[in-house]
Amino acid sequence: MYYNSINNKLNIKKFSDVFFSNIPKNKTLFFPFKIPIIKNKFLNYLKKLNYLNFSFEISKLFLDNISEEDLYNILYESYNLKEIVKLEDLNNNNYLLNLNNGPTLTFKDIAMIPLSNLLNFFSLKNKKKNIVFCATSGDTGSSANNSFKNIKNSKIFTFYPFNMISNIQRKQITTLKSNNIFNYSIIGNFDFTQFFVKKIFENIKNDKNVSLISVNSINWFRIIMQLIYYCYVSVKNSNDKKLDFIIPSGNFGNALSAFLAKKIGFPIGKIIPCTNDNFYLDNYIKNNKIENFILKKTICPSIDISIPSNFVRLINKNFFKKKTINNINNDIYSDKIYNKNIINSIEYFYQKFNKIYDPHTVIALSSLFKENSKNQVAVSTSYPIKFIFSIKKIIPNIKIKTNLKSSFFLKEKYKIFSQNFLVLINSIKRNINV
Numbered sequence: 001m002y003y004n005s006i007n008n009k010l011n012i013k014k015f016s017d018v019f020f021s022n023i024p025k026n027k028t029l030f031f032p033f034k035i036p037i038i039k040n041k042f043l044n045y046l047k048k049l050n051y052l053n054f055s056f057e058i059s060k061l062f063l064d065n066i067s068e069e070d071l072y073n074i075l076y077e078s079y080n081l082k083e084i085v086k087l088e089d090l091n092n093n094n095y096l097l098n099l100n101n102g103p104t105l106t107f108k109d110i111a112m113i114p115l116s117n118l119l120n121f122f123s124l125k126n127k128k129k130n131i132v133f134c135a136t137s138g139d140t141g142s143s144a145n146n147s148f149k150n151i152k153n154s155k156i157f158t159f160y161p162f163n164m165i166s167n168i169q170r171k172q173i174t175t176l177k178s179n180n181i182f183n184y185s186i187i188g189n190f191d192f193t194q195f196f197v198k199k200i201f202e203n204i205k206n207d208k209n210v211s212l213i214s215v216n217s218i219n220w221f222r223i224i225m226q227l228i229y230y231c232y233v234s235v236k237n238s239n240d241k242k243l244d245f246i247i248p249s250g251n252f253g254n255a256l257s258a259f260l261a262k263k264i265g266f267p268i269g270k271i272i273p274c275t276n277d278n279f280y281l282d283n284y285i286k287n288n289k290i291e292n293f294i295l296k297k298t299i300c301p302s303i304d305i306s307i308p309s310n311f312v313r314l315i316n317k318n319f320f321k322k323k324t325i326n327n328i329n330n331d332i333y334s335d336k337i338y339n340k341n342i343i344n345s346i347e348y349f350y351q352k353f354n355k356i357y358d359p360h361t362v363i364a365l366s367s368l369f370k371e372n373s374k375n376q377v378a379v380s381t382s383y384p385i386k387f388i389f390s391i392k393k394i395i396p397n398i399k400i401k402t403n404l405k406s407s408f409f410l411k412e413k414y415k416i417f418s419q420n421f422l423v424l425i426n427s428i429k430r431n432i433n434v
């Protein structure tokens with residue numbers, strides 16, 4: 001599959017090159033040259049497959065430089081989870097899509113695990129070591145560290161904003177024992193952390209024996225692996241009705257995946273990314289307005305982001321440029337739920353249904369219940385235990401079962417860095433060379 005740059009149509013790359021060039025140089029983001037379209041007959045065939053075989057058939061469409069046998073083995077190794085995606089009935093033909101069953105209880109695991117295995121594959125094939133960079137607003141870090149902890153030939157550097165992620169998210173990142181993991185806590189918010197990581201990339205020299213890679217949400221392989229669960233759920237549960245997906249969104253990676261799943265021909269209605277008090281994405285979508293606000297700290301730290309990079313990628317794509325934003329408004333809607341309403345809803349769902357959801361999932365659910373909706377799916381992106389301290393402030397006596405507890409008492413490994421770039425980059429260079 002070929003991809004071209006959103007700024008320069010003539011800058012064409014294969015998947016395997018795009019995969020290794022995911023920190024945009026000169027703001028170059030890539031997009032599929034031609035989106036594959038699925039025929040009805042193929043849809044009927046896909047309907048019968050299990051998740052593993054389904055993901056094989058779809059991912060094949062987007063990749064190159066890897067044999068079918070190798071790809072299948074990577075997916076086979078990655079998907080031995082019992083239930084990868086689980087659709088739960090709500091009411092009125094509405095559903096909750098649980099994507100939080102992975103080892104670190106986030107939807108990100110579903111893409112991160114195969115990503116680590118694919119990188120391992122390329123590393124053995126090309127005889128190169130991997131230096132992996134991860135900027136995280138919470139869940140990417142735990143998912144990436146956990147996925148890469150056993151990958152030989154890879155070192156992972158994970159950066160998160162100091163005091164801006166939940167205590168449990170931090171513990172999940174910092175208590176994994178593996179000497180290929182390096183954690184950096186940066187004083188500043190997520191936008192700043194992400195900016196630092198881009199700068200680090202520019203300051204580390206290319207070495208022909210090493211691949212530098214970033215596993216942030218603009219990574220195409222992550223987008224592809226995420227797209228598969230929307231394809232899977234929509235085709236298995238459609239019964240001739242199109243499903244809308246309501247997705248708590250930060251960098252718009254998950255929502256972009258849903259959009260592509262629709263574009264390649266799966267029975268999907270509206271895609272409704274949802275934000276909170278940091279509603280920059282909502283402004284982009286509804287008013288085509290780019291504003292620079294100051295980030296507010298909310299109960300949903302994983303989506304406290306002001307520049308949704310994947311949305312920028314989408315609207316800059318050439319064929320959208322002509323008619324700009326109106327063109328995608330047939331597919332992409334938007335909603336926002338304010339922090340105080342999220343807090344009220346957490347309490348409401350507990351009182352009314354005896355259920356505790358994570359605050360990000362509550363955003364999607366609140367949006368769904370706002371109107372008398374039908375055939376809508378609220379997407380659950382995380383698990384309440386990760387935000388237990390915030391939830392306990394709302395419902396003090398709550399107990400949530402978890403097997404994460406064992407990690408609560410382990411020693412944490414991380415270093416705190418101020419915004420002095422030179423000190424940071426020197427530390428990273430030292431760790432790359434040990």
Ligand SMILES: *Cc1c(COP(=O)(O)O)cnc(C)c1O
Pocket residue numbers: 106108138139140217248249250251252253254255302303360381382
């Ligand atoms: C990462 C994350 C999101 C946002 O996903 P994007 O792809 O960046 O939009 C939403 N909820 C949770 C819990 C997350 O960890």
